[in-house]
Amino acid sequence: MGLVEFAAAKTLASSAVFLFITVLLIAAAKRTATCIALFAVQCAVITAQIVAMAFLHRSAEAFAVAAMVLLVKVIAIPYALLRILRRLKVSPAVTASTTPGQSVFIVAALMLLAFAVVQPYARAFALDSEMLAAATAIVLTGGFLMVSRKRALMQVIGLLVLENGIFLAALTTTFGMPFVIEMGIFFDLLVCVLLMGVFVFRIRETFEHVDVSRLRRLRG
Amino acid sequence: MTRALDVLQFLVLVGTAPLLSGIIGQVKARIQNRRGASVLRPYAELWKLFRKEDLIPPTASPLFRLCPVILWAATLAAAAFVPVLDTSSLLGNRGDIILLVYLLALGRFFLVQGAMDGGSSFGGMGASREAMVSTLTEAPLLLGLIAVAIVSHGTSVASIVQWTADRRLFELSSAHAFACVALVMVTIAETGRVPIDNPSTHLELTMIHEAMVLEYSGPSLALIEWASAIKLNLMLALLVALFAPWGIATSVSLPALVIAACAFLLKMTLLAVALAALESSVAKLRMYLVPEYLGMACALSVLAVVFTAFKR
Numbered sequence: 001m002g003l004v005e006f007a008a009a010k011t012l013a014s015s016a017v018f019l020f021i022t023v024l025l026i027a028a029a030k031r032t033a034t035c036i037a038l039f040a041v042q043c044a045v046i047t048a049q050i051v052a053m054a055f056l057h058r059s060a061e062a063f064a065v066a067a068m069v070l071l072v073k074v075i076a077i078p079y080a081l082l083r084i085l086r087r088l089k090v091s092p093a094v095t096a097s098t099t100p101g102q103s104v105f106i107v108a109a110l111m112l113l114a115f116a117v118v119q120p121y122a123r124a125f126a127l128d129s130e131m132l133a134a135a136t137a138i139v140l141t142g143g144f145l146m147v148s149r150k151r152a153l154m155q156v157i158g159l160l161v162l163e164n165g166i167f168l169a170a171l172t173t174t175f176g177m178p179f180v181i182e183m184g185i186f187f188d189l190l191v192c193v194l195l196m197g198v199f200v201f202r203i204r205e206t207f208e209h210v211d212v213s214r215l216r217r218l219r220g
Numbered sequence: 221m222t223r224a225l226d227v228l229q230f231l232v233l234v235g236t237a238p239l240l241s242g243i244i245g246q247v248k249a250r251i252q253n254r255r256g257a258s259v260l261r262p263y264a265e266l267w268k269l270f271r272k273e274d275l276i277p278p279t280a281s282p283l284f285r286l287c288p289v290i291l292w293a294a295t296l297a298a299a300a301f302v303p304v305l306d307t308s309s310l311l312g313n314r315g316d317i318i319l320l321v322y323l324l325a326l327g328r329f330f331l332v333q334g335a336m337d338g339g340s341s342f343g344g345m346g347a348s349r350e351a352m353v354s355t356l357t358e359a360p361l362l363l364g365l366i367a368v369a370i371v372s373h374g375t376s377v378a379s380i381v382q383w384t385a386d387r388r389l390f391e392l393s394s395a396h397a398f399a400c401v402a403l404v405m406v407t408i409a410e411t412g413r414v415p416i417d418n419p420s421t422h423l424e425l426t427m428i429h430e431a432m433v434l435e436y437s438g439p440s441l442a443l444i445e446w447a448s449a450i451k452l453n454l455m456l457a458l459l460v461a462l463f464a465p466w467g468i469a470t471s472v473s474l475p476a477l478v479i480a481a482c483a484f485l486l487k488m489t490l491l492a493v494a495l496a497a498l499e500s501s502v503a504k505l506r507m508y509l510v511p512e513y514l515g516m517a518c519a520l521s522v523l524a525v526v527f528t529a530f531k532r
Contacts, residue, residue: 016394017393017394017397020394020397020398021397021398021401024519024520028516099512100512100516101511101512101513101515101516101519102515104515104516104519104520105515105519108519108520108522108523111523112523112526115526115527115530119530129530130394130530133530
């Protein structure tokens with residue numbers, strides 16, 4: 001067994017732990033910029049995982065997918081989000097309805113839930129239960145971020161985290177979707193972030209804040 | 221031979237404690253663009269304090285003199301659990317991690333007693349803060365250690381370290397990762413480093429440890445300072461032994477021991493530099509945010525314990 005294959009196998013085996021830790025850190029982060037950076041780190045872990053898979057299965061398509069994840073999710077989207085954040089000129093704090101400590105506890109509970117739920121499925125289909133649990137936990141955390149965070153930009157991040165989870169679930173269960181669909185998803189995602197960016201700007205222009213919990217009345 | 225080695229390890233841990241504090245101080249000074257005092261300054265300070273007169277406040281009871289001695293003794297006993305060069309240690313095979321945790325807690329208890337006995341209001345304030353922090357650190361510290369113990373099927377420090385040393389980094393589970401992060405957070409709180417307590421502050425509103433030792437002087441103060449240096453040293457050594465023991469001597473032979481000594485020195489120096497960098501880049505937390513911080517550590521350690529059940 002060559003060194004590269006060994007490293008690839010080890011990357012696959014240990015990436016779930018890193019994903020768990022990034023999810024917890026996103027829940028604990030106090031600044032939006034930190035959340036964006038952590039999102040990029042999470043995507044980098046996923047990239048490493050796809051590259052490892054590509055090595056082990058000798059698939060050129062998977063390399064292409066990895067390159068696209070790197071370009072779109074690790075570089076383009078965080079860059080765009082940071083730009084939006086800078087130009088919005090709102091306070092850097094993540095305003096949440098739960099304190100960081102509570103968020104970490106809730107995310108920890110979601111992880112355990114994910115682990116418990118995934119066990120029978122993973123056993124039945126002989127899948128890596130830790131990876132599948134990580135994917136489920138990321139989906140749940142994304143949903144939790146969207147519910148608990150008040151700023152519009154954090155909800156965008158929540159959605160992206162959720163999408164990461166779905167992507168990861170597809171990757172672990174069926175070794176990724178067909179290449180064309182994968183490409184379509186990345187393109188959608190990029191457009192989605194840009195549109196949501198524009199939307200956040202519109203919210204700010206109309207209401208002079210981006211606090212979603214205060215959007216209660218219609219305004220012309 | 222192994223017995224002598226165990227004693228040697230213990231003496232190294234106790235003897236190099238002031239040196240570690242000195243190194244951290246030196247690195248912090250360098251980061252702040254100062255030249256800093258010599259790394260041997262803590263030894264000189266201890267020597268100076270041991271030769272000075274021990275002043276006792278008129279309101280204090282005999283307990284006041286006794287507390288630093290008990291603190292020092294309990295910390296020494298705890299240090300005897302931590303393996304440095306090979307996997308065994310002076311008490312590593314006899315007592316377990318739970319005894320280790322509560323020896324530290326015993327020392328802390330008497331430090332708090334002594335601080336309140338001193339009669340100054342700052343002592344009482346520091347004591348109540350210390351009591352709060354220590355109640356909150358106890359759960360994550362114990363749970364983190366228990367998670368590691370469950371994974372390695374043994375509660376004695378020696379067996380845990382032996383188990384981990386036999387494995388490679390990638391073979392460790394997510395329980396280890398969570399326990400490691402939780403224990404690093406707890407170590408920072410437990411040893412009174414920056415986000416929780418500032419060891420070099422003399423601002424009355426924020427200090428914890430410094431407020432408690434305000435009434436102490438001479439040999440008593442020296443014992444307290446030495447004990448807290450040993451505690452920092454032993455907590456860091458424990459982290460190294462539990463989560464990165466590779467390089468530790470699994471058999472007693474000269475080359476293995478030399479490698480182990482070099483590996484230990486390297487790891488401790490790295491940790492000291494990392495701690496100094498952290499202390500220079502992070503602001504101290506408000507007192508009301510400390511429960512938040514330790515709550516996160518607690519969540520992580522609970523996760524670590526539960527994840528041991530899902531281990532493949």
